[in-house]
Amino acid sequence: MADVAARCGAKVAKVEAPWGQIIEPGQIAEALKNRRPKVVAVVHAETSTGALTPVEEISRLAHDAGALFLLDTVTSLGGCPVRIDDWQVDAVYSGTQKCLSCPPGLAPVSLSGRALEVAAKRKTKVQSWYLDVNLLASYWGQERVYHHTAPISMNYALHEALRLLLEEGLENRWKRHQRMHGLLRKGIEALGLRIVAQEGHQLWQLNAVSVPEGVDEAGVRKKLLNDHSIEIGAGLGPLKGKIWRVGLMGETATEANVNRFLSALADCLKG
Ligand SMILES: Cc1ncc(COP(=O)(O)O)c(C=O)c1O
Incomplete structure (x- = not known):
């Protein structure tokens, strides 16, 4: 996100947390002490680390500082509460391919009246023709x-994915993700492993599982894929080699899948 913003000409000040920890409101308050940014941007559900950052307080701090509040909900939408009106989010984007269980290709967005007003009052044209919200x-x-040719087939796919979501019920879908996270957590703890993201802020839909000492991290993933047709993610950045990332998103978050994964993992850990 910082890279994208910098390429668009923004002067970016990063607020960082150790991998697996949330961004604390105090860190944002500190960063805003001597700055008047136009936008404060946060990733809600961090797919790389499995942590869910609460954003209500951060949104308030951003607005008090005169900034717009932007939220990345790519991994959270559909998998856990995303309350953009309650949290006063000005600009939010997501993806279709995670907890909506739709093919990739669209980025649902929502903009507040305040954000649209800022865009309408620009004195210069925004550098991206395709993402010029005034044209859109x-x-x-x-x-x-x-303005552009809409990807109609994707819209139909998203329509069907949302129909299925409504059939299940949005809150029921959140609860299902929570239940599957609990089931996975219990199972991996029985194997002597643990979820490494910050206690109390662990994502339901992306589980960062500790790799035990002496275990071949990549070897286990390869065996899971080759012998059991189950693909899980590797750790990234400082967590490379230390965690496995187990996605339980949308249609994949089922008891059958969790149980199948747990028994396959136990098999792979046997060597
Ligand atoms: C939190 C988060 N934001 C943004 C992205 C980028 O989404 P896309 O791959 O659809 O561009 C991802 C992708 O995994 C993500 O997990």
Whole structure:
């Protein structure tokens, strides 16, 4: 996100936490002491580390500092509560391919009136023609001014994914993700492993599982894939070689999948 913003010409000040820990509101308050940024941006559900950052307080701090609040909900949407109105999020983007269980290709977005107003009042044109929300507003609105060719097949796919979500019920889907996380957690603890993300802020849909000392991290993933047709993620950055990332997103978050994974993992750990 920092890289994208910098490429768009933003001067970015990063607020960082140790991998697996959340961004604390106090860190944001500290960073805002001597700055008046236009935007404060946070990743809600951190897919790389399995931590879920609570954002309500951060949103308040951003607004008090006169900034817009931007939230990445790529991994959270559909898997756990995302309350963009309650949390006063000004700009939010997500993906279709995670907890909505839809093919990849679209990025659902939502913008507050405040964010649209900032865009409308720009004195210069935004550098991206495709992501110019003023042009998009004329296309999406009543005028239907041509802007781009909509990927209709993707829209149908998203429509079906959302229909299935509503059939299950949004809150039921959150609860299912929570239950499957609990089941996985119990199972891996029985194997002597643990979830490494910060206690109390562990994501339900992405589980960062500790790799035991002396175990060949990549070898276990390879065996899981070759012998059991189960693919899990490797650790990234400082967590490389130390964790496995087990996604339980959308349609994949089922009791049968969790149990199958646990018995396959136990088999792979035997050597
Ligand atoms: C939290 C988060 N943000 C953004 C992205 C980027 O999404 P995409 O791969 O659809 O560009 C990902 C991808 O995994 C992600 O996990």
